[in-house]
Amino acid sequence: MLASSALAERRLFRLLQQSLDGSPDAQAESAVLARVLGAHLERVVDSSGLPPEQRRGLASRLSATMAAYEAAARNFLAASPQDRADRLGALLASHRRLREILEGELARFRDAAVVGAAQLEALQRATWLPAFLRDLARNSERANHLNRAVLATQEFEARFFEHTAAALRATVESGPQPSGRSLEPDLALLGDVERLAGLPEARALSGDLRNAARRVDALLRQPLEPAAVPTLAAAVGQVVERLEALRPLLEVERDRALADLALVNESVVSFVETLSAASLFALLVGFLVVAAVTRAVTASLDALRDGMDRVRQGRLDVEVQAAGGDETAEMAAVFNRMVAELRESRAKLQAYQQDLERIVEERTRALREAQAQLVQAEKLSAVGELVAGVAHELNNPLTSVLGYAQLLEADPSTPEDLREYARVVVREADRARHIVQNLLTFARPQAVDREPVDVNAVVRHTLEVPRADGEGVRVETRLHPEPLVVLGNALQLQQVFLNIVRNALQAMRDRPGRLEISTTRAGDRAVVEFADTGPGIAPEHLGRVFDPFFTTKKVGEGTGLGLSLSYGIVRDHGGTIRVRNRPEGGACFTVELPLAQPGHREAAGP
Structure with a gap:
């Protein structure tokens, strides 16, 4: 029942998110949640333990309520943004009727759970039982604690989505406004999970879940603009990921403890009802059968736990094989999908790291080239200042040398051998003049x-x-x-x-x-x-x-x-x-x- 309540609150949150930001992811998840919620409601009817007539009545009420709920959801999403606030009332009314039915069944379930816990305590105090059976009965308290831890995660999920859906509902009805309620009281449920489970892995995952929920709470304390809905949805997605990692761990440990508890119950019943030698033989056969069944059940759980250990060690080449179509096989399939997603995430992270290294290398190379150009520019500037002064000082004497050499070359009275020397002086002086001109051009570039x-x-x-x-x-x-x-x-x-x-x-x-x-x-x-x-x-x-x-x-x-x-x-x-x-x-x-x-x-x- 708690799982169905959590799914109902989560479905309402995705419907409201879809109405605010039109997210295709929210639309797809909302459709999946509708089908999963329907399957859970059928399971609620099957596990209710009611007489056939009352069971049919419960199924009829749930079916009619879900039909009205889906119709109200379609009308709400089909309305224009201006009319959605008016149609929101019908959706919320259908949601409340569904929650009332589930809460009634949950109250009846909790009463039965209290009676079962009292019977378990009485069994532990039964001095007429053999000591080994009393010890096994006391160990069954572990299964009770783990089951309560699983229920605590479901109750936290229901309260969490009830809180976030209320914030979105307020935005649809009255516009952006901060949430008037904090998630801190609900986080106490995660403390119960850590205390009841007693597992280091559960404490670590619960701590991550608590931090993710507080980030969502911080977003809800501010006025929730429609543009901020994708950010809120991403933060909520992180909470869901951590819940879906914590709950399978608790369920695996719970199922293992329940398997041991089933062995205890079978042993007690056999001991009370059989006193003859034939009954003792039947008891022995029963023990063997239960051991075989338990071993078959726990084999898949052991494989799943071994897979989790390997994932914790960083080995993502794990694939758990579980035969049959029971919950254990379904859990193994979910675990395999999770590991595949982790492999894909690791591959993307490695690709991102390689791209980052390439970008850093390119930026470093560009920086080195820019630095080399800056050094070259400073070198040219320093040399230019020196060259400008030298070229200016050389230009005047070169002009005099060139002029007098040209006069000497042009004078008819100059002997031929001296005239040849004058031509050499003119040629070399003119070459020197070109060099000086290049120096001036280098030192003082013209606009x-x-x-x-x-x-x-x-x-x-x-x-x-x-x-x-x-x-x-x-x-x-x-x-x-x-x-x-x-x-x-x-x-x-x-x-x-x-x-x-x-x-x-x-x-x-x-x-x-x-x-x-x-x-x-x-x-x-x-x-x-x-x-x-x-x-x-x-x-x-x-x-x-x-x-x-x-x-x-x-x-x-x-x-x-x-x-x-x-x-x-x-x-x-x-x-x-x-x-x-x-x-x-x-x-x-x-x-x-x-x-x-x-x-x-x-x-x-x-």
């Missing part, structure tokens, strides 16, 4: 106009520039089929691409090679990759390729400023430039630039 630029077009224009190096190198391009428009300066971007292309061609000038240039789109960024088949970059040089004045070329072939200038240009465009060695050989430079907003893309030139 340039930005406009929509198609990266594909810049790549094509870069490859149109005549190349003196790498005549034996084959250049292949794979450009994105659509324009990749960025907001930038086409000449500066072409200078970046040209520096990278020249470096690649110079690295492969002594061997046949291939340079692959590709453009792709990655989210809101344009990506340009330059991959060559040259010797690659020495690992100790990878972190210095963008440093000013760093070069591995021979003296006179480069100043070490090309990639530094490229780094600054890409950075000023809001992008990044990276280099890595390819596993199959060669180096790969990657330039990423932010794509222009849609309003600028149509304005990009060809």
Whole structure:
């Protein structure tokens, strides 16, 4: 009866939840609860112990009440939100009639339980029984305690859902308002469960259940807005999960104790009714039969308990086999489903952990790249300040040297050998002047106009520039089929691409090679990759390729400023430039630039 009352209160809670948030989970659970409640009511009639006529009357009342209840539920859910408060009264009236019938049967059941407990105490005090039977009778008190613990969980479930349904009912009738009643008095039932069961597992599960119920109580003490109903339903679901874990444990222990109690009752009856040798023989046969039956019953319970022990040890490869169609087999099926759900939850948790590790690794790599770029920017800034002063000081004497050397070269009275020396001075001074100009450009970049630029077009224009190096190198391009428009300066971007292309061609000038240039789109960024088949970059040089004045070329072939200038240009465009060695050989430079907003893309030139 208590189980039926708990199911009725739980069904009412899901109906009210469905009316507030339209949850499909609440709808599905409500339908399942209706069928389970109907099956429990049939069991109430079968186990009532009433004469046939009274039993038929009880079945008729329950059937009519359930039919009215279901009709009221359908009308309530079919009504518009404005009319549900009016139709709620009919649903609650049907619910009260059902509870009144169940409470009447429960009172009769409790009276019979009191009589049974008194008979058990009398049996324990019967001095005429043999000592071993009195000891077994005293041990049967364990079954009584476990049964009371199971009933206490059912009573707690009924009160819990009665309390939560009352809060939802108030929200449907009068709008959001806090609950005026606390769950704390009902939590005393969980203390009874712990005291009666006397099991460490029951105490642990009861503690988790108490904490979950208090979280629900905290939600109900606040005004319950319809938007908060899914949160309340999730918290209620946690309470249900813990109840469904605690109750099977108690029922297994209770059934084991009841099996022992059945043996005690059979022994007492046989001892009282049989006094002859034949009766004693029959008693012995009865003991053997009961032992066989008990062993058959307890075998499934032992298997179930062993499975629970293995689950507690973290082994989720358990599947309990229980023959037959009785409650023990049903309990084993429920246990197997629970273990399967635990396996699935563990698999999801492991997958989530792997995803989390991958995300952490990606974020760590991005952080390292950002830190490297910040260090590079600070390095360039420090070198730039030094270079600016040096370049300025060199520029004035170089201008004088170049001017006087040009005058000396142009003077007709200058001897031919001195004129040749003057030409060398002019050529080298002019080279030095270009180096100083590059230094000033590196140290003090000039502001340039930005406009929509198609990266594909810049790549094509870069490859149109005549190349003196790498005549034996084959250049292949794979450009994105659509324009990749960025907001930038086409000449500066072409200078970046040209520096990278020249470096690649110079690295492969002594061997046949291939340079692959590709453009792709990655989210809101344009990506340009330059991959060559040259010797690659020495690992100790990878972190210095963008440093000013760093070069591995021979003296006179480069100043070490090309990639530094490229780094600054890409950075000023809001992008990044990276280099890595390819596993199959060669180096790969990657330039990423932010794509222009849609309003600028149509304005990009060809």
